[in-house]
Structures are given as C-alpha cells and as structure tokens.
Amino acid sequence: MEQLYHYLTIIGVVLYWVLVAGVTLRVVLKRRAVSVSLSWLMIIYIIPIVGVFCYFLFGELNLGRTRAERAHKMFTPFGNWFNQLNDCQAHLPEHMSVHITKIDELCNNRMGIPALSGNSLSLQDSPDKILRSIIQDIENAQSSIRMVFYIWHPGGLADSVASALIQASKRGVNVKLLLDSAGSPRFFRSHWFGMMKSSGIEVKQALAVSPMRIFLRRLDLRQHRKIIVIDDSIAYTGSMNLVDPEHFKQDSGVGQWIDIMVRVTGPTVNVLSAIHCWDWEVETGERVFPQLPECTINTNESLHPIQVVPSGPGMPENLILQVLSIAMHQANESIRITTPYFVPSADLLETLKMTAQRGVNVELIIPHKNDSLMVKWASRAFYSELLEAGVKIYEFYGGLLHTKSVVIDEKFCLVGTVNVDMRSLWLNFEVTLAVDDEAFTKELYWLQQTYIDSSHSILLPEWNKRSVYNRFFERAFYLFNPLL
Structure with missing residues (x-):
C-alpha cells in the first residue's frame, strides 16, 4: 500500500508540473504586456493549483x-x-481643434467612427x-x-x-x-x-x-x-x-x-x-x-465636436488606451484625472510620468476609501514613482469618487465609463466621449476642483514615512495586477 501511495504521489507531482509547464508556455506565447505575463507567472508559481485555476478563469480574453x-x-x-x-x-x-483631430483620424481608421x-x-x-x-x-x-x-x-x-x-x-x-x-x-x-x-x-x-x-x-x-x-x-x-x-x-x-x-x-x-x-x-x-x-x-x-470611443471584445484592441495616450501626449499645460480604480499598465504609467517630467501639471484624484481592498493597495504601489516624477496625487474624502474623467489643458476632455485600470482599458465593454468643447470642459474642470477641495494631498516626504506593513501590502496586491 505504501508503494502505491508512493507511485501515486510521483504521478501527481509529474502531472502537476506538466500542467504548470503547459500553462507557462501558454502565458509566454500570448502577445501581451510583459508585466502582465510576469504577474501571471508569479501567481501560478506562488499559489500552486489555485494560480493555474485562476489563469483558466481570468487569464485570457474569452468572450465565448x-x-x-x-x-x-x-x-x-x-x-x-x-x-x-x-x-x-x-x-x-x-473645423476641429488639434486635440480631437488626431483622435478622429485614429477612430475613423480603426473602426470607421468619425467625430x-x-x-x-x-x-x-x-x-x-x-x-x-x-x-x-x-x-x-x-x-x-x-x-x-x-x-x-x-x-x-x-x-x-x-x-x-x-x-x-x-x-x-x-x-x-x-x-x-x-x-x-x-x-x-x-x-x-x-x-x-x-x-x-x-x-x-x-x-x-x-x-x-x-x-x-x-x-x-x-x-x-x-x-x-x-x-x-x-x-x-x-x-x-x-x-x-x-x-x-x-x-x-x-x-x-x-x-x-x-x-x-x-x-x-x-x-x-x-x-x-x-x-x-x-x-x-x-x-x-x-x-x-x-x-x-x-x-x-x-x-x-464629440468623438465616441467604444471598446470591448470584437472591437479594435486598445482603442480607448490609444485615445488616452494621444490626449496626454498633446497636453501642453495640464492634465487632471479622476478615477475610482487606478491600476495602470506599464505603458500608461510611463506616459503619466513622462508627461509630468516635461513640465505639464499632472493631477490624479482618487478616492481615499475604495470598495475594492485589492485595488486600494495596488493603486498605492504606484504612488512613489508618480510622486517622484512630479505627478500630484489627491485622495478624495467625500465618498467613493466614481467619476471617470480626464481634462487636458482646460480645453478638451474625456468622460465616460472607463477606469484607469487594466480591466477597463483591455477587457470590458466600455465607452468614452472625447469632447472638443471648451465651455463644457471648463465646467468639468471646475467640478474636478471641488473634488480636490475635498481631498488630501499626498506629499512624497510624508509618503516615504509609511510603515513596512503598508509597503508589504502594496507590493503583495500589486502582484495581482492582471486580476484587477
């Protein structure tokens, strides 16, 4: 009987490692951001069995x-x-301004939708x-x-x-x-x-x-x-x-x-x-x-003029992310963003940092309390490098700030259903409006200012004093980036 258990154990270990190897190859061969692939590999290796199960459930964009x-x-x-x-x-x-012209060209070429x-x-x-x-x-x-x-x-x-x-x-x-x-x-x-x-x-x-x-x-x-x-x-x-x-x-x-x-x-x-x-x-x-x-x-x-920008399975990949990137690259003076869930991709994170580093006033407003504990901790994993790059971060104390908006140079804005996270930008059915209307954009900018007035500014010297406990949870939940 002991010998039977011994053989069954060996067979189980071999089958498990064959399964892990197969999933590893599948993760590596999928064309996606390297950071996402690495996150999935860490989940698969750190959480045996469960990590593989999670990948089959959530790892690939499968509409059915x-x-x-x-x-x-x-x-x-x-x-x-x-x-x-x-x-x-x-x-x-x-008759369009430069802000929306390039977005019109992108959406028209990729999906046929003009502004x-x-x-x-x-x-x-x-x-x-x-x-x-x-x-x-x-x-x-x-x-x-x-x-x-x-x-x-x-x-x-x-x-x-x-x-x-x-x-x-x-x-x-x-x-x-x-x-x-x-x-x-x-x-x-x-x-x-x-x-x-x-x-x-x-x-x-x-x-x-x-x-x-x-x-x-x-x-x-x-x-x-x-x-x-x-x-x-x-x-x-x-x-x-x-x-x-x-x-x-x-x-x-x-x-x-x-x-x-x-x-x-x-x-x-x-x-x-x-x-x-x-x-x-x-x-x-x-x-x-x-x-x-x-x-x-x-x-x-x-x-x-308004450009409707949809996304989701069956539609051109990364369209809303591309629109967001174009808008930020065109900013000359300021960018102000509100989002309840902030878990950016590596490319988007670099765009935010580079925009601040070239002298644009970049402001990020997110809720202090979040209905997703994982997102709350994962979001804070990005604070240090954003603050070091010159991005201003505000945590809103007036409730769960669920507004999704981006204002560029107080002249042009994006508003809709899209969060600044992998789920919205890569996975879900979403829609945003790119609005080239200065009066409307000013109104949205003033509303964003009321959010800032009810927020606490995160300062780098204070942030660097946070506890080891906080740093651990930030990095731990950051590993679950692909699930957020």
Missing part, C-alpha cells in the same frame, strides 16, 4: 464561441453604417438631478428607448425610473434594456424584472453568469457601459449606474458614490444608439440599426 463568432460577423456591417457618417455634414475635420459636430452637452453632477432628468425624458419618449447598464439596483429614484419605463412601454414605446448579469443580480431577483417583462419591455441579461460555463468564457468580462438613448434624439452616458446612491451599498463603509452623467443631443446620439445596437446583437443575435443622424450644421455657430 457564440458571442465571439457573432461579434466577428458584425464588424463589417456596423463598420459600413459608421462609415456613412463620414459623408455627413456633421463631420467637419477642417461629429453640432451637439449640445449638459453636465449633470448630482444623483437627484441625473435621475429626475432621465425620468422626464422617458416620460416624453415617443417611439424608442434603448438602455444598457452594468448595475441596476432597485430603491429610491431608481424605482421611479423603472415605473416611467413601464408606463412608456404601455403607451407603445419600444423599450430595450440590457443589464450586466453580474452587476445587476438584485434587479433580476426583484419584482421589477417581472413587471417590466409583463409590460412589454425587452429585458436581457448581458454575459449571464453560469457555473456550468466557467471554463468556456472569462467570468470577469463584463458589460460596463452606461448608455441611455431616447427617440434617437437624446442620449446619456457617464459613470453613474442606474442606482440611487442613498439606497446603494450603504453598509460598504466608503460613503456615497460620487458620479456624473452627460446629457447629449445632436448627431452623436445616433452613434451611441449604434453602440447599444452592437451590444444588443452580441447578446441576442438580433440586428437593429438606428436611423442615421440629421447632419445640417451651421458652421457659424459653436460646433461642439
């Missing part, structure tokens, strides 16, 4: 065969629809204002409402939005609602799910979580976009989920979530509508294109 094949077939017809926008009078590259002028924008920075504005626009809807959100959490004014949607559907408005399965479990267990379906609303779960398929699709690949399109004439996007912060995660210990949304009218609305149609087809197989925008533009008026 059906969705991946569907997305591949969709790219050409959606590209054709987007390309028609280049013939629209709203595409006026000769369009003739928009109006409204920055909404309080939950009450945002939700009441959405409710009013839903109540005035005539033909269609398209919505996609990561989180829908019942309670408070979120229930009033649900009621407004049900009433709209009952009066004949076509309502399509797409919600991420992992982000909105409370909604799918609530009575609102059944009530909406009974009223005729098409409600779909995006990327349904199933234990039976954990090795067939990456589980932490999520539908993270936040888009509302009403009658193809009004759109909303930004950082806020469909939640009332007074009724959401009150026991998390991080305070109320701080968010913004942008209300848009003009040709950009139709592009956001097309992004929703893309997401809808990826999930359901049903193809519906929005109407093309009316493009009559008065060039004597303010043009307010």
Whole structure:
C-alpha cells in the first residue's frame, strides 16, 4: 500500500508540473504586456493549483464561441453604417481643434467612427438631478428607448425610473434594456424584472453568469457601459449606474458614490444608439440599426465636436488606451484625472510620468476609501514613482469618487465609463466621449476642483514615512495586477 501511495504521489507531482509547464508556455506565447505575463507567472508559481485555476478563469480574453463568432460577423456591417457618417455634414475635420483631430483620424481608421459636430452637452453632477432628468425624458419618449447598464439596483429614484419605463412601454414605446448579469443580480431577483417583462419591455441579461460555463468564457468580462438613448434624439452616458446612491451599498463603509452623467443631443446620439445596437446583437443575435443622424450644421455657430470611443471584445484592441495616450501626449499645460480604480499598465504609467517630467501639471484624484481592498493597495504601489516624477496625487474624502474623467489643458476632455485600470482599458465593454468643447470642459474642470477641495494631498516626504506593513501590502496586491 505504501508503494502505491508512493507511485501515486510521483504521478501527481509529474502531472502537476506538466500542467504548470503547459500553462507557462501558454502565458509566454500570448502577445501581451510583459508585466502582465510576469504577474501571471508569479501567481501560478506562488499559489500552486489555485494560480493555474485562476489563469483558466481570468487569464485570457474569452468572450465565448457564440458571442465571439457573432461579434466577428458584425464588424463589417456596423463598420459600413459608421462609415456613412463620414459623408455627413456633421463631420467637419477642417473645423476641429488639434486635440480631437488626431483622435478622429485614429477612430475613423480603426473602426470607421468619425467625430461629429453640432451637439449640445449638459453636465449633470448630482444623483437627484441625473435621475429626475432621465425620468422626464422617458416620460416624453415617443417611439424608442434603448438602455444598457452594468448595475441596476432597485430603491429610491431608481424605482421611479423603472415605473416611467413601464408606463412608456404601455403607451407603445419600444423599450430595450440590457443589464450586466453580474452587476445587476438584485434587479433580476426583484419584482421589477417581472413587471417590466409583463409590460412589454425587452429585458436581457448581458454575459449571464453560469457555473456550468466557467471554463468556456472569462467570468470577469463584463458589460460596463452606461448608455441611455431616447427617440434617437437624446442620449446619456457617464459613470453613474442606474442606482440611487442613498439606497446603494450603504453598509460598504466608503460613503456615497460620487458620479456624473452627460446629457447629449445632436448627431452623436445616433452613434451611441449604434453602440447599444452592437451590444444588443452580441447578446441576442438580433440586428437593429438606428436611423442615421440629421447632419445640417451651421458652421457659424459653436460646433461642439464629440468623438465616441467604444471598446470591448470584437472591437479594435486598445482603442480607448490609444485615445488616452494621444490626449496626454498633446497636453501642453495640464492634465487632471479622476478615477475610482487606478491600476495602470506599464505603458500608461510611463506616459503619466513622462508627461509630468516635461513640465505639464499632472493631477490624479482618487478616492481615499475604495470598495475594492485589492485595488486600494495596488493603486498605492504606484504612488512613489508618480510622486517622484512630479505627478500630484489627491485622495478624495467625500465618498467613493466614481467619476471617470480626464481634462487636458482646460480645453478638451474625456468622460465616460472607463477606469484607469487594466480591466477597463483591455477587457470590458466600455465607452468614452472625447469632447472638443471648451465651455463644457471648463465646467468639468471646475467640478474636478471641488473634488480636490475635498481631498488630501499626498506629499512624497510624508509618503516615504509609511510603515513596512503598508509597503508589504502594496507590493503583495500589486502582484495581482492582471486580476484587477
């Protein structure tokens, strides 16, 4: 019997090391950032068995065969629809500033989406204002409402939005609602799910979580976009989920979530509508294109060009990261960034440092308390080298600062759903707006200043005095970079 156990042990060890060797080769042969590959190798070697299991679950961008094949077939017809926008009078590259021209060229060449002028924008920075504005626009809807959100959490004014949607559907408005399965479990267990379906609303779960398929699709690949399109004439996007912060995660210990949304009218609305149609087809197989925008533009008026930048499986890789890099490289005076989750790639980290080192005033505002303990510690692993490069870091004390925004030279901005982390920039379905509107950008910059006024500045001499305990956890959680 002892000899049998001896042989079984040898066989088990050999099989384990064959497995580790195979996964190691797979990690090394995948084309990705070296830092990500090294992080995965450390996880695999430091945490036996579990590390290999985690790699199969989270290590590769796997949408699942059906969705991946569907997305591949969709790219050409959606590209054709987007390309028609280049013939629209709203595409006026000769009237754009240098900030957005290069981004327009990139997005046009990679996905066929041009920057369009003739928009109006409204920055909404309080939950009450945002939700009441959405409710009013839903109540005035005539033909269609398209919505996609990561989180829908019942309670408070979120229930009033649900009621407004049900009433709209009952009066004949076509309502399509797409919600991420992992982000909105409370909604799918609530009575609102059944009530909406009974009223005729098409409600779909995006990327349904199933234990039976954990090795067939990456589980932490999520539908993270936040888009509302009403009658193809009004759109909303930004950082806020469909939640009332007074009724959401009150026991998390991080305070109320701080968010913004942008209300848009003009040709950009139709592009956001097309992004929703893309997401809808990826999930359901049903193809519906929005109407093309009316493009009559008065060039004597303010043009307010906006570039819609989507990302996600099936779309060009790293598009939002490239846009962010282009924007930062063009900065001459200042960059101000707000993000709740800060775990940058090696390339993005170097871009931030280099921008500060060439004399640009780079400011980073992140929450002091975070709902992700791992992200909190991993973020702080970057503080020292950023501070040494001249980047100013502020920790916000007024709640969980969830706003995702970048302001360049107080003239140009990026605003949307994208965090400065690997998950948003490489993995999830995201969307951001590149806005070439100085008045709107000034308004966003002033809002960012209110965040700084409620923040504590991290100074390098004080930071260097932190305890060995803190340094250990920073480096330990930094190793989990690919999972964050």
